[in-house]
Amino acid sequence: xxxxxxxxxxxxxxxxxxxxxxxxxxxxxxxxxxxxxxxxxxxxxxxxxxxxxxxxxxxxxxxxxxxxxxxxxxxxxxxxxxxxxxxxxxxxxxxxxxxxxxxxxxxxxxxxxxxxxxxxxxxxxxxxxxxxxxxxxxxxxxxxxxxxxxxxxxxxxxxxxxxxxxxxxxxxxxxxxxxxxxxxxxxxxxxxxxxxxxxxxxxxxxxxxxxxxxxxxxxxxxxxxxxxxxxxxxxxxxxxxxxxxxxxxxxxxxxxxxxxxxxxxxxxxxxxxxxxxxxxxxxxxxxxxxxxxxxxxxxxxxxxxxxxxxxxxxxxxxxxxxxxxxxxxxxxxxxxxxxxxxxxxxxxxxxxxxxxxxxxxxxxxxxxxxxxxxxxxxxxxxxxxxxxxxxxxxxxxxxxxxxxxxxxxxxxxxxxxxxxxxxxxxxxxxxxxxxxxxxxxxxxxxxxxxxxxxxxxxxxxxxxxxxxxxxxxxxxxxxxxxxxxxxxxxxxxxxxxxxxxxxxxxxxxx
Ligand code: ADP
Numbered sequence: 001x002x003x004x005x006x007x008x009x010x011x012x013x014x015x016x017x018x019x020x021x022x023x024x025x026x027x028x029x030x031x032x033x034x035x036x037x038x039x040x041x042x043x044x045x046x047x048x049x050x051x052x053x054x055x056x057x058x059x060x061x062x063x064x065x066x067x068x069x070x071x072x073x074x075x076x077x078x079x080x081x082x083x084x085x086x087x088x089x090x091x092x093x094x095x096x097x098x099x100x101x102x103x104x105x106x107x108x109x110x111x112x113x114x115x116x117x118x119x120x121x122x123x124x125x126x127x128x129x130x131x132x133x134x135x136x137x138x139x140x141x142x143x144x145x146x147x148x149x150x151x152x153x154x155x156x157x158x159x160x161x162x163x164x165x166x167x168x169x170x171x172x173x174x175x176x177x178x179x180x181x182x183x184x185x186x187x188x189x190x191x192x193x194x195x196x197x198x199x200x201x202x203x204x205x206x207x208x209x210x211x212x213x214x215x216x217x218x219x220x221x222x223x224x225x226x227x228x229x230x231x232x233x234x235x236x237x238x239x240x241x242x243x244x245x246x247x248x249x250x251x252x253x254x255x256x257x258x259x260x261x262x263x264x265x266x267x268x269x270x271x272x273x274x275x276x277x278x279x280x281x282x283x284x285x286x287x288x289x290x291x292x293x294x295x296x297x298x299x300x301x302x303x304x305x306x307x308x309x310x311x312x313x314x315x316x317x318x319x320x321x322x323x324x325x326x327x328x329x330x331x332x333x334x335x336x337x338x339x340x341x342x343x344x345x346x347x348x349x350x351x352x353x354x355x356x357x358x359x360x361x362x363x364x365x366x367x368x369x370x371x372x373x374x375x376x377x378x379x380x381x382x383x384x385x386x387x388x389x390x391x392x393x394x395x396x397x398x399x400x401x402x403x404x405x406x407x408x409x410x411x412x413x414x415x416x417x418x419x420x421x422x423x424x425x426x427x428x429x430x431x432x433x434x435x436x437x438x439x440x441x442x443x444x445x446x447x448x449x450x451x452x453x454x455x456x457x458x459x460x461x462x463x464x465x466x467x468x469x470x471x472x473x474x475x476x477x478x479x480x481x482x483x484x485x486x487x488x489x490x491x492x493x494x495x496x497x498x499x500x501x502x503x504x505x506x507x508x509x510x
Pocket of ligand 1: 412
């Protein structure tokens, strides 16, 4: 602590005054120390926030930047900072409005506040960064801007995220599909313009409400199923269903629902895209009606053609005309193939419209298999159709439709074994004779594992050199799977390329 000199003490002032002065001096020194400490604390706090600070003296033109401020601007080493240098590093397109903001803050009739976000071209590499500058102008008694102090912070990351969000929001808003998000409890959290258009509810009417509002009463169970599937993290794609508009109208939609996750990968909600497929559905109905009508019309002349062929065949056999018998047999095979094809088209059209119904009867499975294998043998001379059954196993099912399943499987086995060989159709009893596993196996071209997964999809055909000349529509196995689904059963396949395939299905013994 500084002390007044002894000379001053002794010669000029009385002791009491000197003591008073010493006390005041001590108070000032304490305050100065306090101020310094506070300044240091403030600086520490500022350092921790990555805030740069600047201090401008408009009357002298002096401009000072803190280390963090220099760091944000990409400044290294000692550079003399002044207003010209500062303006030079504002991104050209932003210079006008930054200038305007500075002038506004320095206008003595205003509040002196300054808050502006702009781009800078950093020193050195000229890279562009977004910053937010805030400050306050202090005016002197003559209303002159005397000091202008403030902070800068780099907001590039936030700006980039904001731009990305804006882009995404624009995509979502301009989409023709309804896009919404909801919580895991089914409460709507966002609702885009197309959702408003398609469902007739505004975002205001839907956000915060249950999604059940747009689900018809008889379909509300679907929501629980969707939620439980999605909670397990699974996605749901092109799920075709029916939803309800605000005016009560029903519409066909295709839904794609995916889980939304936070940065820790926890599922925090669901995003849902709904496509209005009413038009497409109506088109499908028209197409199915057309297929059904054409198939039906083809059936009648084909049936009479087949009966004439049968009559001629009997006559030719009787007249012992081998050439005629052979030709008519071939004609008969072709008409049979055509009948099966038409039958498949009719079934497809019925299935699509949900018009398929089962006519269940009790019948001997072995009889049906023997019948079908016999017919199939008639079609081919290079394959041997083996039957592996025991008589008397009764099942309760739609005989014609199970017949259609077996015809499809056996004719595929023949078709996809172009070099011939053995085709076996049979069954084995299982589960104490309560179930029967029917199988059709061949020694044909076989199927790759990747194709095996898709075989039962509508119109799916394997693309492969070896079988590219074999014709078909890709509906046989789809029908097989659907008919079996109606019988609470399913089809499976085991296959190896170049070795052969075995198709299996299970039915209950009656
Ligand atoms: P299609 O035979 O009219 O193409 P399917 O739906 O009956 O239609 O069969 C779908 C596809 O599955 C076929 O294109 C074929 O590639 C494959 N496939 C079916 N059965 C067999 C089989 N037994 N062996 C090898 N490939 C088969």
